[in-house]
Amino acid sequence: MSAPIYWREKLYRYRLVASYCDKCNKKYYPPRPVCLQCGNTELREVKLPNTGTLISFTTVYQTFPEFSKLAPYVIGIIRLDDGTTIVAQLTDVDQIELKEGIRVEAVFRKMYEDGESGLIYYGTKFRPVSR
Ligand SMILES: [Zn+2]
Structure with a gap:
């Protein structure tokens, strides 16, 4: 694993954080920028x-x-x-x-x-x- 990839993923490696889609009530870990179900791009960060x-x-x-x-x-x-x-x-x-x-x-x-x-x-x- 290269250092840049590692640091990009640092947020979820250091803390158990998922992204959450309010429309689908679905959590993604590792966090994703876009909901796979509805395409929502305004996912919020939630602590696991x-x-x-x-x-x-x-x-x-x-x-x-x-x-x-x-x-x-x-x-x-x-x-x-x-x-x-x-x-x-x-x-x-x-x-x-x-x-x-x-x-x-x-x-x-x-x-x-x-x-x-x-x-x-x-x-x-x-x-x-x-x-
Ligand atoms: Zn969704």
Whole structure:
């Protein structure tokens, strides 16, 4: 991933923000400028909840070069508490038995380092909620 693309997407990587169409009552994450259903271009920004339920997950062993140092890692499909479904990396799962239906929460973590530029990229990941 190039730095310009990363910074363009920074808003939703740093915060769980979706775009919302008032006409269709539909949320988009990552945010989109235009509603896919009605073409509305005046979508507004809405904050997504930080907590949700793990629907499904998979372990990634082979990935893009930028992420290879992180592999293997776990990607989850998460249904946030407002019903929005998102795909995100899971973290802090080493000692915890993952299973579908557990509660998860958003945390702000390092995503990867660019060895050539020395840049460190951060973003939102999800971890199991400790009980
Ligand atoms: Zn719409």
